[in-house]
Amino acid sequence: MKHVYPISGMSCDSCRTHVEKALNSLDGVHATVDLAKAEAIIESDRHVSLTELENALLLQGGNYHIGQKPLPKFSPKISLAGAVYYCPMHCEGDKLYDKPGNCPVCGMDLVARPGQVDENQKTYQQLSRKLIIAVAFTFPIFLISMSEMIPGNPLFQWASMLTWNWIEMVLSLPVVFYATWMFFERTWTSLKTGNLNMFTLIGIGAGAAWLFSMVALIFPHWFPVQFQGHHGTVFVYFEASTVILTLVLLGQVLEARAHGKTNEAIRELVKLVPNEATLLRDGKEHIVPIDQIVIGDLIRVKPGEKIPVDGMLQAGSRASVDESMLSGEPIPVDKSEGDLVRAGSINGNSSFILQTQKVGAETLLAQIIELVHQASSSKAPIQKLADTISSYFVPLVLLSSVVTFLIWFFVADSNAFSFAFVNAIAVLIIACPCALGLATPMSVMVGVGKGAQHGILIKHAEALEQLAQIDVVLVDKTGTLTEGKPSIERLLVSDHAMEEKEIWQLIYSLNRLSEHPLAKASVHFAQELGINAYDVNDFEALLGKGVQGQIKGQNYVIGNQRLLTEMKINIPVSLFRQVAEAQKQGKTISYLANEQVAIAAMVISDRIKSSSSEAIAELQTAKIAVIMLTGDNQETADLVGKSLGLDAWKAQMLPAAKLDEIIRLQQEGNKVAMVGDGINDAPALTQADIGIAMGTGTDVAMESAEITLIKGDLRDIAKARKLSQQVLRNIKENLFFALAYNVIGIPIAAGLLYPYFGILLSPMLAALAMSFSSVSVISNALRLRRMKL
Template sequence: MKYTYTINGMHCNSCRTKVENALNSIEGVEAEVSLNPPKAEISMQKPIQTIQFQEVITSAGNYTIKVFNPNDLKLKATETVAPTPPPNAVGKYYCPMFCEGDKVYDEPGSCPVCGMDLVTIEATGEEENKSYLDLVHKMKIALLFTIPIFIIAMSDMIPNNPLMHVLDMKTWNWVQFILSLPVVFYACWMFFQRAWKSIITWNLNMFTLIGIGSGVAFVFSLVGLFFPEIFPHEFKNHSGHVGLYFEATTVILTLVLLGQLLEARAHNQTSGAIKELLKLAPTEAILVFNGIDTVISIQDIKKGDLLRVKPGDKVPVDGKITEGESTIDESMISGEPIPVDKKINDSVVAGTINGTKSFVMIAEKVGSETLLSQIIQMVNDASRSRAPIQKLADSTSKYFVPIVVGIAAITFFIWAKFGPEENALIYGFINAVAVLIIACPCALGLATPMSVMVGVGKGAQSGVLIKNAEALEKMDKVNVLITDKTGTITEGMPSVEKVFSSTNQEDDLLQNIASLNQYSEHPLAQAVVNFAKAKNTTLLEVKDFESITGKGVLGTVAHKKVALGNKKLMEEVKAIVSDALENQIIAEQKLGKTVSYIAVNGTAVGFVTITDAIKESSSVAIKTLMNQGIEVIMLTGDNKNTAQAVADQLHLTSFQAGCLPEDKLKFIQKLQAEGKIVAMAGDGINDAPALAQADIGIAMGTGTDVAIESAKITLVKGDLQGIVKAKQLSHAVMKNIRQNLFFAFFYNVLGIPIAAGILYPFFGILLSPMIAALAMSFSSVSVIANALRLRTLKF
């Protein structure tokens, strides 16, 4: 015996677990408890009174149980109680989905059950993006204290320094020191932690250079501030003070923090595609039980349930129509703009949108089994499957770091052994510091983000929105472009191409069929009406109008019986179709066009062709890309005839028709396994998994939010010419980055030997750390100036 009960008082998955365990503790009972809706399905070997269930769940908490009533499920989503953190979660991390009940962790990470990031109490709800907000806060702190330090340091270059009239240099040095503390030990302390971790694991990267360079500059400044007397006069300025580098330390760290902030902003949006897909699924459905309609939660639908879908509603789960008929917009799955007529025994898919009629369906696939859920999973898996690219600066740093540290060490020992007898150790230390300061990766740290920031800004001005540096780098290497058809190559909406009349009376035929279609809400009918209105055609009154699902429409217009539809409608009204007209229609259909017969008074006298027009810019853009050596392949969910016609018109050598979302995904995976760098251009929900899987996903800005969120590049105008621009921009940015890296390393290669004192034996020249800092700054200026040249790029 199996019975259903309503449970009240549950607020989270932990509560659900407690209630389920309590009920299962009763001998002969097997219970399954759900949180939303709050129900318990209880199988029992013998009848058990509700009061006994109440006793055991009361011992588990403040919960109540009663026999299930369908009206209990009318609770709206906005009225549900939000999950609450486990009672022991303060200062700990836990899964926001409560997959493991009250279990908490000491360190951040991902849930071992569902894979979601573990959160703290502060990270729930509106503060889900706490990491990004923390960086924003630290950036404000860094700027607040770095700007005054920079002003103080640079004021020494102003003749008759005005700050010296307020305080003396020694006091200003102390001010710089105090102002630098929040930057070094709070806002940017994480960089030193990463540098230390990179050293102890010997995974040397840019943070190693940042930590060593800025750390040495800071330590040198501390020594110069507290023990200036140990420095020889060669390393003091005209006022007798040791040059300090608090501004170099804080500026370097703040610039690096800016780069981290921009990266965090991009990562903070990575889950957007999944969120947009989840919005497609309705939260409620209408259960038909014993002739009564009851609103239930989508999570409570079981296989075999009968569900009513009203006009304009989303289909709740996958299944088949058992009663009624309608027209359903399935563009989210197929990508095709023309809604599909559905009747009894036809399949319907979760998330698709019902037309103007109501129908009853039987649920066949629920939960994770639905096609929408599978698409969500495919997007999620594809997004997680890609490892971050190894930045050129990081890979170079693996060799650069030990070389620089080695040169600094050699410099110290040579000076300590062969330097001036009185100050050999001091000279060794100072010159070693000069080496590390001139090698500090300020320009190296700027080389990539400066070019990326300018390049992204230039792209935005040209209608090409780029999510991150990875997209720019990979776009430059793309050698295969996969493109969707509908809404990408074509306009994405049905339109009338022509009205043909075998009696040369096209205007009269157009008036008749447009008048007839004014009473139909089918999208193809609307296309005919729009075409007629564009030609200023007057619509007439129609009598005896009838719409036959899956066939067409008919009625009486100006005392003539007019029928418009497919061949089945012609057979139903017994219309005579001449061989010549039939051959013409077949020829149009082979070109991939949708053709409707037109019959007047029992004789087929013409036809109307409806097509999805190719965008004017598509042909030029595809030709340009192919001339650049990029292989262009079209994948579409449309039929083979239509796909062949479009491919022939665009001179494409490769295409596949009838593709489902999974087919596109697998096709891209196959190309990637062959070593190809694949870009995917699309605009629909059905393209989302492929966009996420591709090395570069390119979404049409005129498409769905899901496609845009899944992609790395968005073309605002929904124009394939934007791909040409994106390719040119990525090439220019990567070339600019390589130039910047040259500038960064050129000064290092030139300056490091001089800082080490190689010129001293011949010319008596030493490179003071102040000059080293100036050279380092000059390399940064060179990088910035070069990056700004991207603003003049012409497409």
């Protein structure tokens, strides 16, 4: 027996492995779990009940459920009020948490996903309060310590050196055990899990300095005489440990602030979700929360209001809608009966009624927010380089610190232990790899936000990296290169026919009463010409053929050639020749005729987008081959391919054929991007190295793709590729900054310059240099916000 069940509660590959192991623990059960589809395929030679499967999951632990519909990815209530957290170091992949706290692997503070304004702000405020406390107590410690350098130190006239050392110790307690205690917790977590990171160095370095000072203060007689100053006390490092910890805390505050800055675009998207809507029920208007709206409800949108759901304008409704939040275009879009409007767009000066089609997680705005959420907290493959460097770097730094201690201890003529200790601590502090950990995620977050501002939605950070490597772009025709809807290309007129304006008046008058898509195309064209309609009598729609009606006492028909043949209407030779030439090019023809003869013919086609030619030229200039795969006939494919100057094209391509073509190109070593907009493109979008969906297409295409071009403009591919290249370059710059500080700083901290110049790097200056490396990485990542696409 084989069954497929939905699984809820999984958020990372670790969860998938956990669930799969639990299900396979049952006798006679072979389970395969798919994380992307959130489902389990259960094969067994006996009947296994859902209860038995559910119990197996419960015994293994975790909040996983089988046979239940997963929770929606998004609802306005969840996004605005709740919070989801992730580890910025991605220790457990893309695993998410529903509560704030520390990562169980590395101890880092969990970060609220972008868009959760309150949570990000709360983290920043909490760290800021701790920083104020740390500075308030660290500054006097610093002054007391530095006062020794002042001739005739006035502090010693008030109290002895021993007393001031005790005051330093007391002042250090709030800094160590409250404001920065989280760093020591992270140190312990990293040692316990074996996942050594920047806090391993911070905790060991600052902790060793503080403990050394405590022992020196309480048990000074344990130290030889050479370690005692002229005041008879052993030199303490309370100021070094507190200043180090405070500077690191400052870096954390700057990072929290940077997280907020990179999410400005996402926060603006969240603000577009209105909290209430005007529901029409039983002929009355009711103001209700938007989470009470269901599909099929009628909603009234008043002038200036934000549209709360995705829906279709009802009979008699017209509106001018600002869709700049979706398309980036500032010009309002005119909407009429039957047109789709999107949640988050803004109504103009009219009031209209829409019928709800999508709510909550299903709206386009919700999908945009969710896509950016996923990408901002996802992990690019290049991050593996930083993680690998960190895994080797921290043990090497610890070894360098030990070697520094031993060399100074055995080489120094006097105060060897003090020299050895201080320099070993300086090595630990300056080598803190926090900048290394920030290098990739900061650039990815800013890059994803930048893309969202330009209508380029990136689902995974991996896609942002791979986009820079593509060398072949495959494109569907309909809805991708073309507009995906019928439009009037031109009007063919027979010899001695009436004036063209009058012809369009006849066409407009009849077709405006029809619901056929081809009729709507001619109506739209006539409206653009400013044509006025005649009154029509005895109108009749002829199914599959066309329409007929009486205008000014004469009968007219609009339809295909079969209709004219059945009604024995003559087609003039001059008109027939023009029509034959257009049909060779794959065009659709619709005739206008009176009772005796055809007057004119409309050439209808799926018009090529005005932006397609420019987009293809840009890609070809970048040495990227552009190939069209279409299910249309060969004549139409040839016409489109030649007019756009494509590198190649293939016609009559079914979904399976498109998939095979992508596999063939990949086997030849190409990096392939597939661009499509329909359900039939979904397999190809999934198979390609990068799937790119048109935002004007189907939801299935958007779900199957890694990148969505919300405006449906192919020129955005070039923009997305430029963004990808700039983000990768920014990441590499960040890695250079992070490693350069360490390569230069560690030898100086170890005392390399001391034999030649008498220069030693104090732990405080080492901490300052370490923090500056983090600030450099953050500042460099934020430069991406200013780049022009």
